[in-house]
Amino acid sequence: MRAKKLTAVAGGAFLAAMSGAQAQDSEITLCWAAWDPANALVELSKDFTASTGIGMNFEFVPWTNFADRFLNELNSGGKLCDLMIGDSQWIGGGATYGHYVQLNEFFDQEGISMDDFLPATVYAYSTWPKGTPNYYALPAMGDALGWVYRKDWFSRPELREAFKAEYGRDLGVPSNWQELKETATFFQGREIDGETRYGAAIYTERGSEGITMGVTAALYPWGFKYENAPGSYDMEGAVNSAASVEGLEFYKSLYDCCSPPGHSDAYMVANLDAYKSGQVAMQMNWFAFFPGIAKDEVVGGDVSGFFVNPGQNIEASTLGGQGISVVAYSDKKDLALEYLKWFAQPDVQAKWWALGGYSCHQSVLGDPGFAETAPFAADFLKAMSGVQDFWQEPIYAELLLAMQQRVHDYVVAGKGTAQEALDKLIEDWTISFEDDGKL
Amino acid sequence: MPDEAQRARRALTVSNRIASKLRGLSDTAIAWIFIGPTILLLLAINIFPLLWTIYLSFTNYRANQPGRPVRWIGTRNYERLLGSEDIWGYLQATAHFVIWTMIFQIVIGFGLALLINRNFRGASFWTTIILIPMMLSPAVVGTFWTYIYQPQTGIFSYIVDFFAGTGALDMIGSVALAPWSIIIVDTWMWTPYIMLLCLAGLRSIPDYLYEAAEIDRANALQRFWYITLPRVLPFLMLAVLFRGIENFKMFDLVVELTSGGPGSTTELASINLKREAFEKWRTGYSSAFAIILFVTIFGLGNIYVKVLNKVKS
Structure with a gap:
């Protein structure tokens, strides 16, 4: 009797194990x-x-x-x-x-x-x-990278009036980066509902890809190119063109003038937090987050509006x-x-x-x-x-980290000039492409 | 019972056999038998990787490209490293961090040890409280200090502003303050360790020395200078050696706090080494950097140990 029970238990265990293995095979x-x-x-x-x-x-x-x-x-x-x-x-x-x-x-x-x-x-x-x-x-x-703004603040008569008096145009969705900066400057340090608000939460993160994604959102509309001709790896004059330098300088000026205090290592989540907590009037972030924002209890519905990355010399967005x-x-x-x-x-x-x-x-x-x-x-x-998009080369991580370092050094740490940052970036990328046998 | 007796007899025979075999071996041979496995293990997990790293440092090897031919490139990695302004910047940042943390931790740690050594009421309780920071995980400490340092809501900025009227302090985002932000946190976390070692030193000083000094009418400063300090110095130097090595390779705390930023302001050598080795996958280049760091720590450590031995003797 005992032997029969043991056999039954062992058989059951075997079957269970087999069915488990089969389930794993089809997962x-x-x-x-x-x-x-x-x-x-x-x-x-x-x-x-x-x-x-x-x-x-x-x-x-x-x-x-x-x-x-x-x-x-x-x-x-x-x-x-x-x-x-x-x-x-x-x-x-x-x-x-x-x-x-x-x-x-x-x-x-x-x-x-x-x-x-x-x-x-x-x-x-x-x-x-x-x-x-x-x-x-x-x-x-x-x-793609886009923007979210506080539609409710943008539609307040007293704010609209003050903005018009200061900038001579209506407070609305900025159509270029200059307008975006003006709007951010307007909100920077402004008291709204008894709280101090700030202009814009932009990407400044150092560790992974944050600041590169943010900076390129400004560089692309200014006309930044990675190479003079696709596939040539000829970067001199493209990466550090006058337009690129101007775009990078602009991003730094936006960081200096209009980001909230302590926003020196911020990426997606930090921007979301700054926006949802009512700290900032605008934030840059990926479209992937927009459905969540639209449904958010605090900033969802009519509170928030969305706009595409503003153009400057051309219309462009970071992928x-x-x-x-x-x-x-x-x-x-x-x-x-x-x-x-x-x-x-x-x-x-x-x-x-x-x-x-x-x-x-x-x-x-x-x-x-x-x-x-x-x-x-x-x-x-x-x-x-x-x-x-950024380089998609097999050594993209190396190229990305070099850009993270150079632009963070300039934008956040304020070391050197935009021209020097982009010149050094070309030096770094040249070494990487030489090591990879592309140059 | 007979079974047990048989087993015991058999065990005795076996051990006699082994003993008779060992009796034929020299002391040196027996010593080698005992330390042989440890040496083999050390060779496998310490010496071989070191030699392999030295070899890789002269190549263009990348660990993420296994199929790529490995080329001998001579001293190119070392030339690039030693000619790079950035690398000197990382080493400077590391030296700044190590030197200042050591100074603060020695002064505060020794001071706390002197206080605790007075055996006042509740001394054990306060010792336990002081030890808490070093029991925490560096990653946790780094994370919660980022909140403490937050310029708008963090308590650090609030306290400094309250007493000094500085306004909101951006400790992590400011180039001038970020290096001090990591020094403060490391000091907060590891001063108890220095205190503990100093306390061990203080407790090892026999009372009769102080009694003799009192008979000789030595004042407090003389007692400290001629008895306390020399007796505690070996302990203190040992603590500095341990903490110095630890801080030279500091990684987790700083990554959590500043990620090496703003820019490269707090990018310590170990953080850059990790980026080169496991994010950029420049294995040959990072091996060369690791060797340079190893030689630096090894060299400095050896000099230090010699000084320590002199102090002890």
């Missing part, structure tokens, strides 16, 4: 940053599990550690992630070092056409070498966003590809946008009613038509 892990759109993706992916039976695990890491954590994972050939929503700048390294699976054959087999996605996002998130039809990712999350790639070291590449196939469907893309993700699919963005679907939708479309 995949998606790696991304921990932020609002990731929560929307978790919600969306429930449909994938329901329709295919493939379970989804998620590995989300805060932005501050995102690149460190997952680039190390890729570099070490780790099997943690089957799918990776990596930054746009990773595409060069992902393709060159074999971290990502090339998707051309799969797209052809499954009838997935890159023409169905916004060309700017295909170029930025999917192709390597840039602009060639070699795809290593499916555009997953379109994003954010990511593509979704299949990790080459995964043992479940077939299941991961299954996910891409499902994700590329127009109805899934429509739901993705509805849940708070930024679809790059033409069927969603090209819909005549799209601009009306959210208060920031029209601005998002406008921004995506003029996005520019």
Whole structure:
């Protein structure tokens, strides 16, 4: 009798272990940053599990550690992630070092056409070498840097009157950087509802990519270019052109005049905090955060308005966003590809946008009613038509850190001049490209 | 019972066999048998990585590009490092941090130890309270000090403004104040450690020395100068050695507080080394930098230990 019981228990345990192993076999892990759109993706992916039976695990890491954590994972050939929503700048390294699976054959087999996605996002998130039809990712999350402002303050008669008296124009959404600075100066140190307010929360973070993303939001509209001709790595006169120097000087002047006290190491979350706590009249941030702001209890609804990154010499915005790639070291590449196939469907893309993700699919963005679907939708479309991205070279991290150091030294620490900062940046980048065999 | 007796007999036979074998070995051979595994372990985890790092420092190796051919580039990494203004800046920032933290921690730590050594009522309680900062994690300390330093809402700025009327102080964002912000936090955290070692030194001084000094009518300053200080000095120097090495490679606290900023103002050598090695993945270059730092610490440490031995003797 005892032997029978033991056999039954052992059999049960074996079956349980087997079914557990089978369940693990039909589960995949998606790696991304921990932020609002990731929560929307978790919600969306429930449909994938329901329709295919493939379970989804998620590995989300805060932005501050995102690149460190997952680039190390890729570099070490780790099997943690089957799918990776990596930054746009990773595409060069992902393709060159074999971290990502090339998707051309799969797209052809499954009838997935890159023409169905916004060309700017295909170029930025999917192709390597840039602009060639070699795809290593499916555009997953379109994003660009935009601005949020306190619509309620902008519409107060006494403030509008004071602004008009000071600047001779109506207080409204700035159409260029000069106007943005004037608006920020107007709010800097102003008492509103008994509290001291400040002009604008801008990116100044030193450790990862913050200040580079902020500075380039000003540099691109001034006409900054990385190279004189694409692919030439000839940077002299492009990176440190007179327009670039002017743009960088302007960003520093904006930091000096109009940011809140202690805003010297601020990125996405710090800007959100400064804005939501009522410290600032405007903040720069990624469009990805705008659905959350629009729904926020304190600053949501009519309290906030949104605008696209102002132009100066040209209209341009800093690119954010990511593509979704299949990790080459995964043992479940077939299941991961299954996910891409499902994700590329127009109805899934429509739901993705509805849940708070930024679809790059033409069927969603090209819909005549799209601009009306959210208060920031029209601005998002406008921004995506003029996005520019940082280097996407395999050694992008090295290039990024050099820029972080040079521009932080100038903008926040006030060391040297803008011209010197950009000249030194060219020196750093030249050494990096020489080491990489590109020069 | 018979089983147990048999087992005991067998064990005795085995140990006799081993003993007879060992009896044939020299003392040196037996010593090598005991320390051999430790030496092998040291070779594997200390000496080999050191030699490998020296080799890598002469190459263009990048750990994130395994397929890339590794090229011998001679002393190019060292030339770049020693010719770089930035590197000298990081070393200067490190020296500034190490020197000032040592000065503050020795003065305050020794002072606290003298106070606690008076054995007043509640001395044990206050000793425990003083020790709390060094029991905390540096990452936690760094994080909560960023809030304390916050110019608008932080208590540090409020207190300084209250007493000195300075207005809001941006300790972390200001080029002039940021180096002091990390010195203050490190001093707050690690002064108790110096105090503890000094206290051990003070408690080891026999009372009869002070009694003899009193008979000789030595005043308080003379007692301090001729008895207390010389007796505590070896402890103090040991504390400085430990803290000096720790602060030379300071990383976590500063990363949490300032991330090396503003600009590169508080970018200490170890922070830059981490950026070069694990963010830029310039493994060869960062190996050269690590070797330079190692030689510096090793050289300074050796000189210091020699001085320490002289003081002791």
